[in-house]
Amino acid sequence: MTKQYKNLMVMLHGYGSNGDDLSSLAPFFEALLPDTYFYSPDGIEPCELGVYGFQWFSLLDRSREAIFKEISSKSKIVDDMIKSKAQELEINRENTILLGFSQGTMLALYLSLIADNPYKGVIGYSGRLFIPTKTGNAKTPICLVHGKCDDVVPYDCLSEARVGLKNLGIEAKTLGIENLAHSIDMEGIRFATEFLKEL
Numbered sequence: 609m610t611k612q613y614k615n616l617m618v619m620l621h622g623y624g625s626n627g628d629d630l631s632s633l634a635p636f637f638e639a640l641l642p643d644t645y646f647y648s649p650d651g652i653e654p655c656e657l658g659v660y661g662f663q664w665f666s667l668l669d670r671s672r673e674a675i676f677k678e679i680s681s682k683s684k685i686v687d688d689m690i691k692s693k694a695q696e697l698e699i700n701r702e703n704t705i706l707l708g709f710s711q712g713t714m715l716a717l718y719l720s721l722i723a724d725n726p727y728k729g730v731i732g733y734s735g736r737l738f739i740p741t742k743t744g745n746a747k748t749p750i751c752l753v754h755g756k757c758d759d760v761v762p763y764d765c766l767s768e769a770r771v772g773l774k775n776l777g778i779e780a781k782t783l784g785i786e787n788l789a790h791s792i793d794m795e796g797i798r799f800a801t802e803f804l805k806e807l
Contacts, residue, residue: 612643612698613643613644613645613697613699614642614643614644614699614703615641615643615644615645615699615703615704615705615728616644616645616647616693616694616697616699616703616704616705617634617637617641617644617645617646617647617704617705617706617707618647618648618649618690618693618704618705618706618707618716619631619633619634619646619647619648619707619708619712620651620664620686620706620707620708620709620711620712620713620715620716621648621650621651621662621708621709621712622709622710622711622712622734623655623661623663623664623667623710623711624655624657624659624661624662624663625651625661625662625709626650626651626660626661626662627648627649627650628648629648629709630648630707630709630712631646631648633707633792633797634646634648636797636801637800637801637804640801640804640805641705641804645693645697645699647693649689650662651663651664652664652682652685652686652689653665653666656668663711664682664686664711664712664715665678665679665681665682665711665715666678667711672738675714675736675738676738679714679715679718679738680718680740680741682715683715683718683719683722686715686719687719687722690704690706690719701723701725701726701727701728702725702726702727702728703728704727704728705727705728705729705730705731705804705807706719706720706727706729706730706731707730707731707732707733707800708730708731708732708733708735709732709733709734709735709792710733710734710735710760710761710790711735712735713732713733713734713735713736713752714735714736714737714738716730716731716732716735717730717732717735717737717738717750717769718738718740720748720750721739721740721743721744721745721746721776722740722742722743722744723744723745723748724744724745725744725745726745726747726748727748728748728749728807729748729749729750729751729803729804729807730748730749730750730751731751731753731800731803731804732750732751732752732753732769733752733753733754733792733796734753734754734755734758734760734761734790734791734792735752735754735761735765735769736761736765736768736769737765737768737769737772737773739772739776743776746776746777746778748778749781749803749806749807750773750778750780750781751780751781751782751799751800751803752766752769752770752780752781752782752783753782753783753784753785753792753796753799753800754766754782754783754784754785755784755785755787755788755789755790755791755793756784756785756786756787756788757786757787757788757789758788758789758790759789759790760789760790761790763784766782766784769782770782781799781803783795783796783799
């Protein structure tokens with residue numbers, strides 16, 4: 609008999625990585641989220657840098673305009689992928705959590721804002737906010753964590769995201785972590801765990 613899951617956590621990795629990277633976080637959330645299916649797919653394209661790994665969208669041009677265009681064009685592909693997995697598991701969006709790192713966070717935030725109904729929550733590490741031209745809902749709870757020593761996605765992006773979300777009516781829970789570069793540590797995992805307890 610196939611196991612029936614109550615929740616789905618979709619884990620979107622960073623640029624040049626793969627699904628196995630974030631799947632290592634699943635054990636930290638399993639006790640808190642029983643009957644949850646942890647889905648950590650590879651990005652939709654091979655990484656353009658020629659290294660082993662994948663990407664959700666191109667970062668050859670890292671200007672804000674170029675990244676926004678890339679996210680906008682690739683978001684439907686990822687959204688359809690998430691919907692397909694949710695339908696397979698018979699789980700609705702209200703019981704689906706998006707967790708992202710770096711460009712995975714950028715995509716998760718964008719997907720949450722274009723959705724016609726809210727996700728259960730979004731957890732974003734070391735990302736940046738890109739607001740869609742047309743937003744869907746502003747009811748998805750959001751948690752953002754960023755290292756203060758991040759030299760890939762600047763720490764200032766955290767306050768930028770917090771303000772941008774607040775302007776949309778979303779009070780995101782945020783945490784800046786001292787002496788942390790472009791990474792996820794136990795402090796950030798614990799913060800996300802406390803966020804999940806409130807959902």
